[in-house]
Amino acid sequence: MVTTxxxxxxxxxxxxxxxxxxxxxxxxQREPEPGEALETTFEEREATVLPTGAGFxxxxxxxxxxxxLFKAHRRGFWSLWIFLVLFVLTLFAEFIANDRPLIVSYQxxxxxxxxxxxxxxxxxxxLARTDYRDPFIQEEIEANGWMVWPPIRYDYRAVNNTPPTPxxxxxxxxxxxxxxxxxxxxxxxxxxxxxxxxxxxxxxxQGRDVLARVIYGFRIxxxxxxxxxxxxxxxxxxxxxxxxxxxxxxxxxxxxxxEIWTSVxxxxxxxxLSAVFTPSFFLLLGILLVFSWVALVGVVRAEFLxxxxxxxxxxxxALGVRxxxxxxxxxxxxxxxxxxxxLPFIMNGSITTLTSLDFLGFGLPPGSPSLxxxxxxxxxxxxxxxLGISGFIVIxxxxxxxxxxGEAVRDAFDPRKTFT
Amino acid sequence: MSSSAPLxxxxxxxxxxxQEGRTNIAVDHVSLSVNKGETLAVVGESGSGKxxxxxxxxxxxxxxxxSHPSGRIxxxxxxxxxxxxxxxxxxxxxxxxxxxxxxxxxxxxxxxxEKQVGEILRRHRGLSDRAARERTLELLHAVGxxxxxxxxxxxxxxxxxxxxxxxxxxxxxxxxxxxxxxxxPTTALDVTVQAQILxxxxxxxxxxxxxxxxxxxxxxxxxxxxxxxxxMTDGKVVETGPTEQVFTNPTHAYTRHLLAxxxxxxxxxxxxxxxxxxxxxxxxxxxPVKRGLMRRTVDHIKAVDGIDLTxxxxxxxxVVGESGSGKxxxxxxxxxxxxxxxRIVFMGDAIDSRSWxxxxxxxxxxxxxFQDPYGSLSPRMSIGEIIAEGLKVHTDMNAKERDDAVVxxxxxxxxxxATRSRYPHEFxxxxxxxxxxxRALVLEPDFxxxxxxxxxxxxxxxxxxxxxxxxxxxxxxxTFLFISHDLQVVRALANEVIVxxxxxxxxxxxxxxIFDAPKTDYTxxxxxxxxxxxxxPTGVVAD
Numbered sequence: 001m002v003t004t005x006x007x008x009x010x011x012x013x014x015x016x017x018x019x020x021x022x023x024x025x026x027x028x029q030r031e032p033e034p035g036e037a038l039e040t041t042f043e044e045r046e047a048t049v050l051p052t053g054a055g056f057x058x059x060x061x062x063x064x065x066x067x068x069l070f071k072a073h074r075r076g077f078w079s080l081w082i083f084l085v086l087f088v089l090t091l092f093a094e095f096i097a098n099d100r101p102l103i104v105s106y107q108x109x110x111x112x113x114x115x116x117x118x119x120x121x122x123x124x125x126x127l128a129r130t131d132y133r134d135p136f137i138q139e140e141i142e143a144n145g146w147m148v149w150p151p152i153r154y155d156y157r158a159v160n161n162t163p164p165t166p167x168x169x170x171x172x173x174x175x176x177x178x179x180x181x182x183x184x185x186x187x188x189x190x191x192x193x194x195x196x197x198x199x200x201x202x203x204x205x206q207g208r209d210v211l212a213r214v215i216y217g218f219r220i221x222x223x224x225x226x227x228x229x230x231x232x233x234x235x236x237x238x239x240x241x242x243x244x245x246x247x248x249x250x251x252x253x254x255x256x257x258x259e260i261w262t263s264v265x266x267x268x269x270x271x272x273l274s275a276v277f278t279p280s281f282f283l284l285l286g287i288l289l290v291f292s293w294v295a296l297v298g299v300v301r302a303e304f305l306x307x308x309x310x311x312x313x314x315x316x317x318a319l320g321v322r323x324x325x326x327x328x329x330x331x332x333x334x335x336x337x338x339x340x341x342x343l344p345f346i347m348n349g350s351i352t353t354l355t356s357l358d359f360l361g362f363g364l365p366p367g368s369p370s371l372x373x374x375x376x377x378x379x380x381x382x383x384x385x386x387l388g389i390s391g392f393i394v395i396x397x398x399x400x401x402x403x404x405x406g407e408a409v410r411d412a413f414d415p416r417k418t419f420t
Numbered sequence: 421m422s423s424s425a426p427l428x429x430x431x432x433x434x435x436x437x438x439q440e441g442r443t444n445i446a447v448d449h450v451s452l453s454v455n456k457g458e459t460l461a462v463v464g465e466s467g468s469g470k471x472x473x474x475x476x477x478x479x480x481x482x483x484x485x486x487s488h489p490s491g492r493i494x495x496x497x498x499x500x501x502x503x504x505x506x507x508x509x510x511x512x513x514x515x516x517x518x519x520x521x522x523x524x525x526x527x528x529x530x531x532x533x534e535k536q537v538g539e540i541l542r543r544h545r546g547l548s549d550r551a552a553r554e555r556t557l558e559l560l561h562a563v564g565x566x567x568x569x570x571x572x573x574x575x576x577x578x579x580x581x582x583x584x585x586x587x588x589x590x591x592x593x594x595x596x597x598x599x600x601x602x603x604x605p606t607t608a609l610d611v612t613v614q615a616q617i618l619x620x621x622x623x624x625x626x627x628x629x630x631x632x633x634x635x636x637x638x639x640x641x642x643x644x645x646x647x648x649x650x651x652m653t654d655g656k657v658v659e660t661g662p663t664e665q666v667f668t669n670p671t672h673a674y675t676r677h678l679l680a681x682x683x684x685x686x687x688x689x690x691x692x693x694x695x696x697x698x699x700x701x702x703x704x705x706x707x708p709v710k711r712g713l714m715r716r717t718v719d720h721i722k723a724v725d726g727i728d729l730t731x732x733x734x735x736x737x738x739v740v741g742e743s744g745s746g747k748x749x750x751x752x753x754x755x756x757x758x759x760x761x762x763r764i765v766f767m768g769d770a771i772d773s774r775s776w777x778x779x780x781x782x783x784x785x786x787x788x789x790f791q792d793p794y795g796s797l798s799p800r801m802s803i804g805e806i807i808a809e810g811l812k813v814h815t816d817m818n819a820k821e822r823d824d825a826v827v828x829x830x831x832x833x834x835x836x837x838a839t840r841s842r843y844p845h846e847f848x849x850x851x852x853x854x855x856x857x858x859r860a861l862v863l864e865p866d867f868x869x870x871x872x873x874x875x876x877x878x879x880x881x882x883x884x885x886x887x888x889x890x891x892x893x894x895x896x897x898x899t900f901l902f903i904s905h906d907l908q909v910v911r912a913l914a915n916e917v918i919v920x921x922x923x924x925x926x927x928x929x930x931x932x933x934i935f936d937a938p939k940t941d942y943t944x945x946x947x948x949x950x951x952x953x954x955x956x957p958t959g960v961v962a963d
Contacts (some may be wrong), residue, residue, distance in 0.1 A: 311796035312806075315859070318755060319810040320783030329809075333800040 069412040076408020083401040090219040097212035098150045099158035100132045105145035114150075133158065135185070135192060153196050154209035156216040156369035160199055161207070162192070168205045168377070168384040172198035202386040204377050210386060214394050216369035221351050221398065224285065228350040229343055231289050236296030237332070237339055243297070244304020244335075245327050251301070258294050266291040274362040281364060288353060295346055296339055303335040337413045344406030348399050355395060371395050425497065426453035427631050428477065428599055433491035435472050435481065435655075446472045448655035449490065454599065459625065459632040461646035461663070463639060463678070465878040466849075469655035470635045474601050476501070477633070478512045495599070514544045517592035519585070521604040526588055527576040533560070533587055534572040540594045559590040564620055581743075582613035586620070593624060600625075601633045606641065610742040611905060615949035618645055637878060639678060643667060644953045651675045681880035683912035685890065687736060690915040690930050694732035696765075697867050697899040698754060703727045703762035705746070705753050705923075723749040724760070725923035731867070736893065736900040738914030738931065740907060740946070746923040747903045751869045754901065755786055767866060784814035787860035791872035793852035797844040803830075803855050804840030810863045829862040830855075833888060850881035854888065861892060869901045874909050886912050907950040911935055919943050 071077050095102060100113040111118060113132060120127040123140050130137060133153065141147050154160070162183040163169035172180055181193035201210035243251045273287050307313060308331065316326050357363035358372025371391055378388025435447035447469040454460045462470045475481050477493055477500060493500040495516065503511070520526045527536055537559060538552040547555060553572070560568035563586040576584055585605060592600055602621065606614040622645055625632055634645060642649055642663065649666045651659040651674060659672040670676045704727075706720035723746045731737045739747045753760035756771060756779050764772040771782065790796035797806055807829055808822045817825065827837040833854040844852055853873060860868050870889070874882040886909055893900060904910050910917060911931060918928040919942070927934060927943045938944045948954040 311790040311792055312798040314757065315788060315790060315796050315856070316798075316809065318757060318783065318786075318788040319859075319863075320780040320813050321809060322813075325813075329801070330798050333798075 066412040069414075070408050073408035073411045076404045076406075076411070079401045079404035080408070083398075083405060086218065086401075087222055090215055090222070093215045093219050094150075094155070096150055097152035097209070097215050098155045099153060100130070100155075101147035101149045104141055104147040106141050107144045109145075133161075135190075138191070149196060151196075152200070152209065152212055152215075154199070154212040156208065156213045157367065158209065158212070159207040160197075160203050160209065163199075163203055163207055167203060167207050168381055168387060169199065169203045169207070170384070171200060171202040171386055173200070201390045202384065204374070204387060205381055205384075210374070210390050213369045213374060214371070214390055217371040217374065218394055218398060220281075220364070220369060221354060221371055224281070224354050225347040225351040228285055228288055228292060228354075229347040231285070232293040232346065232350075233296055233339060233343065235289070235293040237300050237335065239293065240297040240300025241304050241327050241332065241335065244301040245308055245323065245331065247305060247308070251305075255301075258297060261291075262294055264291070270357065271360070271362050274357065279363060279365055281368075284354070284357070284363060288350065292346070292350065292353075295349070296342060299338045299342060300335045303338050304331050307331050307334045341406075341410045341413050344402045344409060348402045348406070351399065351402075427456045427496065428452075428454040428633070429494040430473065430477070431492050431494065433473065433476060433493060434489045435469070435476055436487050436489050437485055438487065439485065445489075446486075446655055447476070450652070450655070450657050451491075452650050452657065452660070454631045454633055456598070456631055457625075457629045458648065459634055459646045460648050460650060461634045461636060461642040462650045462652055463636060463642055464652035465637055465678075465880065468652040470652050471603055473652070474518075474603055474633055474635050477601060478516050478518070479503075479508060480512075480518075510544075513540055514595045515597055516599045516601060517595070517597040518601040518603065519588045519592050519605045521607050527584060529576050531575075532572065533574050533576075533579075536576075536587065537591050537594060540591055544595050555594070556590075559594055560587070562593065562624065563587070563590045564616075565590075580613075581609050582616060585609060585613075585617055589617075589620065589624070593628070596628060597630055599631045599633065601635070603635045604637070605634075607636070607638070611907070611950040612742060612945060614641075615953050615955045618953055619955040621645065639667075639879070640951075640953055651678065678880065681883045683874075683883050683886040683909050685886075685912050687890075687913055687915045687931060689932070690735055691732065694734060696730050697733050697767060698729075698731040698901070699763075699765040700727060700729050700754060701763040701765075703729075703750070703753055703760055703764065705749050705758060705760045722746075722923045724753055726762070727918075727920075727923075727925060729918060729925075729928075731899050731901055733866075733899055734893070734897045735915040736902050736913050738910040738917040739901065739903045739920060740905060740910055740917060741920035741926075742905060742946075745920040747920050748871055749923075750920070751788075751871055751901055751903050755788060755869055757788075780813075784810065784863040785866045787863060787865040787868045789853070789856050789860050789868060789870045789873045791875050793849050793856060793876060794844075796856050797852055799844055802841050802843055803847070806844070806855065807840070807859045807862050810859065814863060825862050826858075829858040832861060832892065833858045848881075849877050850885060853877060853881075853885055857885075857888065857892070861896070864896070865898070867899045867901070869903070871903045872905070873902075875904065875906060882906075882909060889913060905950075907935075907947065919946065 070080075089096065094114055098114055102112070102114045104111040104113055106123065111122075113130065118130050120130040120137070123130060123137050125131075125134075125137060132138065132141075132147075138147075160169070162181075162185075164172075164175050164180050164182055177193070178188055180198075181188050181190055184190035184192055186193070199209050199211070201214065204210055204213065239254065243254045269291075270287050274284070277283055304327070310330075313326060313330050316330055321329075354363060355370075355372040355375070358370040359376045361373075361376065363372055364370045371394060374387060374391035375395070378384070378391055381387055430450060430452040433447055433450045434445060437444045437446055450469070450473055452460065452462070452473070462473065464470045472481065472486075476488065477495070479500060488501055491501070495511065498507075498511075500508070500511070531539075534553065534556055537556040538547075538549070541547045541552040541555050542549075556572065557568050560571060565571050565583060565586050571579070571583070576587075579587065588605075600621075605621070606617050609617060618641060621632070624630075632645075634642075636642060646663045649659075649661065649663050650657050651666070651672065653674050659666060659670065659675045666675060667679065670679055703724055704722070705724040706722050708717040709719040709721060710716065711718045725746070727750055729737065739750060741747045749758065752758045754764055756764070756774065760772070762772065763770060766782065766786065769782070771779065774782075797803070801809075804823070804826050807826045811817055811822045811825055815822075823840075826840055830837045830840060835851060835854055835858070839847075844855070847855065856873075873889070874885050877885060889900070890913060892898060900913070902910060902914055914931045916929065917931050917934045919926045919934065919940075921942055927938065927940050934943065935947065938947055
């Protein structure tokens, strides 16, 4: 006996065919007497009663159901929260890891060095930009007021001028207090010899704090990934929509162009371009965008090809609705499901590409807090495992979180789950 | 009936589905029995639990989401609900077989007919390839497939719907089952083919002496085929009895309601003096068939091949025919939704040469209602937005005025206007079809093309939609082009009818003339099949 999955599961998915029509269990309480009392309910059931939304529980909208499914995917749900917390924290990285104090009270004046560049003259120095880590400035301010530092007193550029060992220097907690402060002017009694000046994850080969660089690196990776994903989705969805909706020659030509385009070895082109031009955040974004927009075209095109023959699209055409409106209002919501499902994975791809370019040295401008560059340093300094390990943990954590979120999103948008 | 114990006894069966912490009772303490060689029909509307009951007999439900809180199913004295899976396997496809509604999806599209049928024989009976082939031929012959030798090598897509269902029946019969469960086996087929399949099932049953559990929503079929009937609603059996007795003397209110749910009323005779709303002359829609390297057009599929028709104001022209006869294509061509040749005149304007852009202003005057109430409403728009969409295109009403118009349209089709912020999935099939009608009405059109608007609905709901259509037609003096294969609905609504076959008009005339005195063999066959489920003489209709 050949039976299809459809047939066997049909009764279990009432909402697909006969669900809201007659929700199982509706009007179930009363045991009808053979008589006229029932007659009215048959009419009611059809014509004018308010739909109860039964068969869909209490959640009425599709999105509420999706959110429920998303929450039901525990790992993805927790990943989303962890990711959001990390992302929001790193968005305010300047308030967590900075080589300037958050607030300074100097001679009765309240200053915000984290937000404003004060020339050093203000504190009796001569530099254009105050170096608050300078013991002279610190003493001057402490003498005339107070200052509040962020928990980590380095930003991604700030250099530890008194590392305990030759660079790269190991995490501070691996040393005794005496070792740690050996190179400071005052030794163990130096005012800088505090826990606030620790390099929790050590320093890199230029004396910069790894923890601070990791925090800033996480932020720039995520931002880069988000912007690239958003931009390539917009272009990809638009291109896919046009191809799918119009079909025919438009589709044929576009598809051939895309086939040729995707066969271009993107990484080499990027390497060549970044070697010719001075790399910057936006140049890199532009170059990667040129090749990454094709990722979504196929999916969106398929969705549009499928959905353009739906009856409600035909109905809209019969109403005289314009093509652009139909694409926007009727077809795009369909395609967005497939698109959203792909987004976390595309974002992962973007971040990975950026990291690998940085690793090869063709990525963000030198000095940028980049995870790829951290990995490269780890490779070049095998004797300093804190570099490689920190980079590895942060990158794998970030990518894993995104994958887990992606899985949950995929589950939430799975029509077979949403509609059962 | 010969033995004292029934072949299949369903005793106090309940089926529950658990979903996200909720439990739905789909079948509620149902007891049924089928005797040897007898046909029991289970009738009910969608969602009444009839299919679930049948699928429980061979435990084909989606377990563990489904469960049986109570009851047992005794087949030849063994409880199917507790039978070990191994033994169940030998019962399925051997003692009890099933045929389903949709023959296309029930056959594996990648296997040839020989393999589909032969596999069962090899698995259950251990026949050799050669013996299986012979038996397959015999079976195909028995189910009335012409030239079975040629068909052995066909794939499902090369067969017509009726032939596919015949193959399904051949597969079901392969092991000479004691019980055949037929779950809406003819619903997806054309009426003429439906009649053939019913005749075939009846004949085979008489020959093989098997029992049949026949699930359907169509009372006409029940009357034709069943010895006894069980009427189900809301998961309960409300009435059982011999077919004649249930039909002539129904005791339960629901049965009476079902029996009374025929589309009622007749449209008046056509009025030849009414102004013409739509007129076509020699309308053709030919799809080119392209072959070869240069994609030269070698032939055409003539979907619509030279149709002349006129529809007069306030009247309904019914277009009937089997699937593939071109009736929907004709409707789309008249609305200029697909390219066509030939003259189309709408309200005195020739519209056949208008471009898409210049058609737009006219679109508010010509509307369309589709067959599938689930597919024709965008699932992501509230019904208020759906109905107001045309207003945005064709009028410069502000939001308040649009909302008022939507409320008016909803009241008109008998829906509560307070529901306009709800989404389509919350509505039943009939309600959705009302929404689709409201969407057409809100623009105050002159002409509405109704493409099988009642075909996807339950019988009792059909009757209500027909009443609604008649009502709005009278109120607004609307002109309908009513496309349907359902002759009873057409008879209730149409003033005039054209019968289409292969893109051409076979017969045309006033509805009463066509129904009472059909002139051509084809129309007669169609009528007999649709109204009485009688098989046409060979050769008149396709199989």
